[in-house]
Amino acid sequence: MRVVIIGTGYVGLVTGTCFAELGNRVTCVDTDERKIQMLLEGKTPIYEPGLEEMIKRNSESGDLVFTMSLQEALPKAQIVFIAVGTPMGEDGSADLQYVLQVADQIGSLMSNDLVIVNKSTVPVGTADRVAQVVQQAIDARIQAGEVSAAALKFHVLSNPEFLKEGSAITDFMKPDRVVIGADDEKAGELLRMLYEPFTLKSNRIIMMDVKSAELTKYAANAMLATRISFMNEIANLCEKTGANAGKVRIGIGSDSRIGNAFLFPGCGYGGSCFPKDVQALIKMMDACGINAHILKSVEEVNARQKKIMAQKVISRFGEDLTGKIFAIWGLAFKPNTDDVREAPAIDTIVELISRGALIQTYDPEAMAQAKNVYLKDVDGIKFCTNKYDALSDADALLLMTEWSSFRSPDFDEIKERLRFPVIFDGRNQFERYMLHEAGFEYYAIGIPRTQLKNT
Numbered sequence: 001m002r003v004v005i006i007g008t009g010y011v012g013l014v015t016g017t018c019f020a021e022l023g024n025r026v027t028c029v030d031t032d033e034r035k036i037q038m039l040l041e042g043k044t045p046i047y048e049p050g051l052e053e054m055i056k057r058n059s060e061s062g063d064l065v066f067t068m069s070l071q072e073a074l075p076k077a078q079i080v081f082i083a084v085g086t087p088m089g090e091d092g093s094a095d096l097q098y099v100l101q102v103a104d105q106i107g108s109l110m111s112n113d114l115v116i117v118n119k120s121t122v123p124v125g126t127a128d129r130v131a132q133v134v135q136q137a138i139d140a141r142i143q144a145g146e147v148s149a150a151a152l153k154f155h156v157l158s159n160p161e162f163l164k165e166g167s168a169i170t171d172f173m174k175p176d177r178v179v180i181g182a183d184d185e186k187a188g189e190l191l192r193m194l195y196e197p198f199t200l201k202s203n204r205i206i207m208m209d210v211k212s213a214e215l216t217k218y219a220a221n222a223m224l225a226t227r228i229s230f231m232n233e234i235a236n237l238c239e240k241t242g243a244n245a246g247k248v249r250i251g252i253g254s255d256s257r258i259g260n261a262f263l264f265p266g267c268g269y270g271g272s273c274f275p276k277d278v279q280a281l282i283k284m285m286d287a288c289g290i291n292a293h294i295l296k297s298v299e300e301v302n303a304r305q306k307k308i309m310a311q312k313v314i315s316r317f318g319e320d321l322t323g324k325i326f327a328i329w330g331l332a333f334k335p336n337t338d339d340v341r342e343a344p345a346i347d348t349i350v351e352l353i354s355r356g357a358l359i360q361t362y363d364p365e366a367m368a369q370a371k372n373v374y375l376k377d378v379d380g381i382k383f384c385t386n387k388y389d390a391l392s393d394a395d396a397l398l399l400m401t402e403w404s405s406f407r408s409p410d411f412d413e414i415k416e417r418l419r420f421p422v423i424f425d426g427r428n429q430f431e432r433y434m435l436h437e438a439g440f441e442y443y444a445i446g447i448p449r450t451q452l453k454n455t
């Protein structure tokens, strides 16, 4: 099929590349000149395992094309995906300005019938708003005599995306499910046909009405965020009572009604989706006169949890951290991505620096993003070339992201390089090592010191 993807970010780029991988002719459009230029030069603007090779292969075959010109791209399309950002607006609701801009552009430029698919995460009712804006732009062209009345037909569908940064290619190529919201049967069928090759082994395509599809995405992210905050709250109780959150996690996760996923205690959730989607869902409920009791608590618990690493440091080293140096391993909000949006590491660094500390940090992929965007105005941070350099003369190590290259480090070298052998583990990665026996002072999440091996 001939597909156009508008918005070539984490979602749009992966979506377009995966459709091209299965032989579709895909054009990815973006207004960011730097991004498109990089892609035209064969470079990938984001880090996602396996993506670069796939882009290269499909660009060379001509199935994947990048452009800034929607005007050039649209005439070739049967299906157009909107995959632009829907950031948190000032009041917490989803900011739809980019989605609606794109809707206007589509209506102004389309020259044949189209199935328009909203892949961005958007509040219930957005497909209707998109349809209105597209129709208004078409009507203006009819009035101007550019196109004849009733010449251009379109349908707006919802197809929320569930890929996870860090495993986006696998998630897209082998999806747990594909949700298609279509109020028009024929348009829904076209989109189903596009996805069918991804789910040949078992039919994982779930068809529903547009509004239910729009809400499914928010409900899924809110449920996952709720599990994380729930477990973090239990972890905090564990620390106070002497129970071990790691054991409780296994104890409850083994119940098939509960399951093991998203129950790891840690230093709070971040990223580009959970924080803004939970907020947007709360706003959606507010607008309907429903008090989102659970989701407000999920947010509150997470905001508290994102402070927990700094609090542990303060409890150990005091309120005034002037002259102290802390090594931070991991900046991304999770491993295998360079995305640092809302990452707990950023909050922790800012808090420690505000108390006079200096930071030495290393992340395998997220250093450029953090340095050039999210921490660009913050002084007192040294970005190091490897994880051990970040430790030199530091007063303690804080592990913030569970990159696999941090999982089994050389603890002798850690001890040699640190001024004090103190480790704060925000992801409970080192619990299995006998760190106390090895002379470390070790702090984890939800595991009281009496429960640590060999204390």
Ligand code: NAD
Binding pocket: 006, 007, 008, 009, 010, 011, 012, 029, 030, 031, 032, 035, 083, 084, 085, 086, 098, 101, 102, 119, 120, 121, 122, 161, 162, 163, 164, 165, 272, 273
């Ligand atoms: P992103 O910020 O990485 O990418 C959005 C892209 O859209 C940018 O490159 C931007 O330049 C481009 N853009 C904006 N206006 C444009 C226009 N008028 N024409 C062409 N391009 C334009 O965002 P993302 O992380 O890919 O997220 C996109 C949507 O998908 C959001 O609604 C998000 O909530 C949702 N989502 C994201 C993820 C994720 O893991 N990142 C997962 C599922 C769903």
